[in-house]
Amino acid sequence: MTRHFIDLSAVSAADLRFMLDDARARKARLKAGEREKPFEGKVLAMIFDKPSTRTRVSFDVAMRQLGGETIMLTGAEMQLGRSETIADTAKVLSRYVDAIMIRTTAHARLLELAENATVPVINGLTDDTHPCQIMADIMTYEEHRGSVKDKLFAWSGDGNNVLHSFMEASARFGFRLNIAVPVGSEPQAHYLEWAKANGGRVTLMHDPQEAVRDADCVVTDTWVSMGQEHRARGHNVFQPYQVNEKLMSLAKKDALFMHCLPAHRGEEVTDAVIDGPHSVVFDEAENRLHAQKAVLAWCLGS
Numbered sequence: 001m002t003r004h005f006i007d008l009s010a011v012s013a014a015d016l017r018f019m020l021d022d023a024r025a026r027k028a029r030l031k032a033g034e035r036e037k038p039f040e041g042k043v044l045a046m047i048f049d050k051p052s053t054r055t056r057v058s059f060d061v062a063m064r065q066l067g068g069e070t071i072m073l074t075g076a077e078m079q080l081g082r083s084e085t086i087a088d089t090a091k092v093l094s095r096y097v098d099a100i101m102i103r104t105t106a107h108a109r110l111l112e113l114a115e116n117a118t119v120p121v122i123n124g125l126t127d128d129t130h131p132c133q134i135m136a137d138i139m140t141y142e143e144h145r146g147s148v149k150d151k152l153f154a155w156s157g158d159g160n161n162v163l164h165s166f167m168e169a170s171a172r173f174g175f176r177l178n179i180a181v182p183v184g185s186e187p188q189a190h191y192l193e194w195a196k197a198n199g200g201r202v203t204l205m206h207d208p209q210e211a212v213r214d215a216d217c218v219v220t221d222t223w224v225s226m227g228q229e230h231r232a233r234g235h236n237v238f239q240p241y242q243v244n245e246k247l248m249s250l251a252k253k254d255a256l257f258m259h260c261l262p263a264h265r266g267e268e269v270t271d272a273v274i275d276g277p278h279s280v281v282f283d284e285a286e287n288r289l290h291a292q293k294a295v296l297a298w299c300l301g302s
């Protein structure tokens with residue numbers, strides 16, 4: 001069976017654990033100067049319907065460091081942009097490449113690609129989820145503080161794609177998650193239902209101070225996600241959710257601060273927090289590289 005990496009809810013907790021352990025081992029080997037080429041002869045096609053810095057570069061470097069190659073595509077430059085179907089695109093690319101990573105808009109586009117591809121498809125972010133990011137985030141937490149099990153994560157901001165994947169992760173990795181969002185910016189109900197039905201201890205609220213109190217890790221993200229400008233709301237709605245030193249001071253003394261980046265400094269987070277002692281945002285960015293190597297290896301069986 002083709003192994004797709006679509007969402008954390010679609011992969012078993014055991015396999016996710018295996019990938020994180022593998023990511024850690026690969027990172028250690030890289031730092032020790034060991035070079036391995038398990039992807040020799042393998043090609044990853046990457047389709048971007050939205051901008052990217054980290055996802056694009058980390059997947060590209062991951063393939064190169066492990067001996068593989070990449071092809072960078074944008075939907076607009078492909079026949080996809082002239083109404084060739086996703087299904088046909090999936091069937092054609094499957095004849096050429098060994099895996100496909102896609103960053104796109106509607107989650108249904110990702111699912112259609114995976115349903116019609118005979119090679120692994122990896123979710124590089126959709127309007128709904130961002131599982132590769134959360135793999136890097138869990139890896140980062142574990143590096144700094146050990147197991148996430150029973151720890152309290154607090155989200156303050158918009159109920160977006162990154163949050164949806166965090167909600168799935170709370171069930172898969174066993175951490176508690178407080179979510180504070182403005183009224184009208186709640187995450188999609190079915191992600192909450194899935195997390196709760198699968199053992200996730202997720203609490204939805206509207207008060208950021210209540211959410212962050214005694215948290216082990218405080219997380220936020222942009223107030224306006226890519227392609228979501230139509231549902232952008234006045235910044236005054238989000239202002240109380242800004243992660244600043246005052247909000248951060250309510251969390252545990254040794255709490256970590258996470259942000260998937262890019263950050264909108266002065267909006268969802270202040271310079272003092274993102275550049276301060278709690279912040280691990282550049283470790284998260286680095287770990288995209290290592291975590292994605294493990295995801296690729298799991299998908300490619302190498």
Ligand code: CP
Pocket residue numbers: 051052053054055056125133260261262
């Ligand atoms: N965090 C993240 O996915 O960044 P990019 O949009 O730069 O890929």
Ligand code: NVA
Pocket residue numbers: 125160161162221222224225226260261262
């Ligand atoms: N929520 C953000 C994440 C960017 C990596 C977005 O979708 O734009």
